[in-house]
Amino acid sequence: MNTDFTKLYINGEWKNGSSDNRQQNVNPYTGEELFTIQTASKEDLDEAYTAAAAAQNVWADELPQKKQEVIENAIALIKENEDFITEWLVKESGSTRTKAELEIMASINILKEAASFPFRMEGKILPSQNAGKENRVYRNPLGVIGVISPWNFPFHLAMRTIGPALAAGNAVVVKPATDTPVTGGLIFASIFEAAGLPKGLLNIVVGRGSEIGDDMVTHPVPRLISFTGSTEVGRHIGELAGKGLKKAALELGGNNVFIVLDDAHIDQAVDSAIFGKFYHQGQICMAINRIFVHDSIHDDFIEKFIEKVKKLKYGNPAEAQTHVGPLINGKQVDRILSDVEESVGQGAEILLGGEAEGNVLQPTVMISVTNEMPIAVNEIFGPVAAIIPFAADEEVIDMANELPYGLSGAVHSSSIERGTNLARRIHTGMVHVNDQPVNDEAHVPFGGEKNSGLGRFNGQWVLDEFTTLKWIGVQHSPRNYGPFINELS
Template identity: 75%
Template sequence: MNTDFSRVFINGEWRKGSSSTSMTNSNPYNGEELVSIQAASKEDLDEAYKAAESAQKEWAKELPQNKRAVLEKAAHVMEENKEVILEWLMKESGSTFMKASSEFQASMNILKESTTYPYRMEGKILPSQTAGKENRVYRGPLGVIGIISPWNFPFHLAIRSIAPAIATGNAVVLKPATDTPVTGGLIFASIFEAAGLPKGLLNVVVGKGSEIGDDIVTHPTPRLISFTGSTEVGRHIGELAGKHLKKTALELGGNNAFIVLDDADIDQAVDSALFGKFYHQGQICMSVNRIFIHKAIYDEFAEKFIEKAKKLKFGNPTEKDANVGPLINRGQVDRILKDIEASVDQGAKLMLGGKANSNVLEPTVLTHVKNDMAIAENEIFGPVAALIPFESDEEAIEMANAYPYGLSGAVHSSNIEHGTNVAHQIHTGMIHVNDQSVNDEPHMPFGGEKDSGLGRFNGEWVLEEFTTLKWLSVQHTPRNYGPFINNLK
């Protein structure tokens, strides 16, 4: 597998981008320069889309066993190069070893699920209201899919779209986030090149959003744009795509609620909340953002939660027992520190952390938080826990639904029906009883409601997103067109 990631990948060739811009990729923990890449220009992007369009026509006709064989080989290449992938995730995205390892496994799971798609391109034969007619429905690929991958779970959230797209007969042009051009983009060119994917089917263009960001959406070739990232950017992509009548699969921001009811197992809820809040420094769209605790158990929960949070190891993500690594860049750190300061000014109490060393923000806990404070109103995307008290189920539900996001969530109760009843009333695409909000399984529908996005990934649901249907009818016997024709005789 090629590990020189200083070039873009277009039509099966590694080459320098033709933009005048050079992009430097740095380690967010120590600032070390990892690679410098000559960025792709609009002309490069156009060439990538044209190569994809040309290659896709033959790929769509490829036998299912041959499509599956390429995906299976890609899984083999990934397994052979696991250590290389983990190292890049740690040094490029600030992933801890634990997070990088689980991200690799999640990516392998989605790739293995995708190997089944070539045999799941099912059609139907349906009855007709016209005598002698047969109705057929065929499922086929969309054509070319444009993918824009994020920096937080770059490897998994890129392959989540790449593998299903290729498996269903599409070609791909991928633009990774500028903070993670390797683990969110170029590393896949290397993997699928080694797996024998025909040239032109996967193209990776590394470039500034300001230079090619809009063009990847508005270019006439792609029929669907798959984007994972912020709601603000997703809304802009949706507007551009809608203007050009393109489909979108958008997985956007979240302000996820974690509700601890008065009958919850407190110890279980504390462990669950710690994982859902601090895993990957809280830089996950599904991360716990607001922790609502019933007043009757608030003090006990807060004491136990803070005591365990103190034990989280933070710092160098390459140390295998590290729990919390660096944020992706200093801008994220400064943004969060401002929200902490604003919330303390509003009456919240800083009980743990609140300090940063370079891009490493200490695990932080705020108590006596209200739902309208900055740390609750905004998506934190960092290792800061906001503990919010409530007095009744109705109040918790109202606060959970107060903001225009609906991605994931969690409810804790020792009574399953009690917890399930509350969970049903949270307006969200995904929610988990007696667990935390960070869950993703390759065969389950992944996606949000409201400002958290459009569409669903994984399983049969991504199959619906990345394919299209054609109605073809066959008139087996001459059709009687009634008076329209009979009057002509």
């Protein structure tokens, strides 16, 4: 595998970008410069898309076992190089080692599911209303897919498009987030190149959104744009894609609720809340944003929650015992602390934490929060737990659905039916009963409602996203067109 990530990867070649700009890659914990790369220009992007289109025409007709072999080779390479990938996730994205290991495992599961796709490109033969005719429906790859990958779970969230797209017969062009050019992009070129993927099918262009971001979407070649990131940027991408009549798979922001009903098992709920809130510093689209706790158990929940949050070790993500590492950059720290300060000014109280050490924000717990405060309204994307009391099921349903997001969520109750019935009334794409909202399984549909995105990833659902259907009608015997033709005889 190639380990020099200072170049772009276009049409099977590692090459310098032709932009005048250079981009630093920085360790978010130490501030150390990892390397500097010459970024891609619009001409580089055009070359990548052109190469992808040419290669995809051949790849679409490749035997399914050949496509499957490449995917299986990639799985083997990831397993062989797990330590190498982990090190990059730790030093580039601020991942703790535990988070990196889970992220790699999730990516392998995505590829295992994708490995079946070449043999699942099935069609149908349907009856016809016309005598002597049959209707054949063929499933074909879309063509070229553009991917704009995020920085929080860069390896997994890029792979969940790259793997299935290639397995279904598409070609891919990736623009990784500027904070994670390796783990969100260049490392895949290294993996799939070693796995035997024909050149041109996977291209990685590194560059800022301000320079090539819009062109990633508006270029005439891609038929679908896959984006994971903020709702604001996703809406812009959706608008650009819509103008070009392109499909868009958008997994956007979340304001995920964690509801603890009065009959919940408090200890179980506390453990779930700590994982769902502080895993990867809360920098997860599915992470808990608002913790709703029933009045009758509010104080007990907070006491047990605080006791365990105090035990979370924060700091250097390279140390195996660290639970909470750095945020990706200082802007994120400043943004979150501003929301905390403004919410305190509106009556919220900080019970624990509330300060930053470099890019490491202490695990923070806030109470006396209302649903209207910035720390509740805005997507936190950091290690701050906002706890909000409620008095009745109907009240918490209304508060949960009040904001315009709908990605994930969780409900805790000792009654499975009560918890499930309430979960069904939360307007989200995913809800988990007696669990926390950070879940992603390769065979289960993943996606949101409202401002949390469009489309579904994983399993058959992502195969539907990345393919198109073609109807071919076959008339086996002469068709009688009735009076329209008979009058001409």
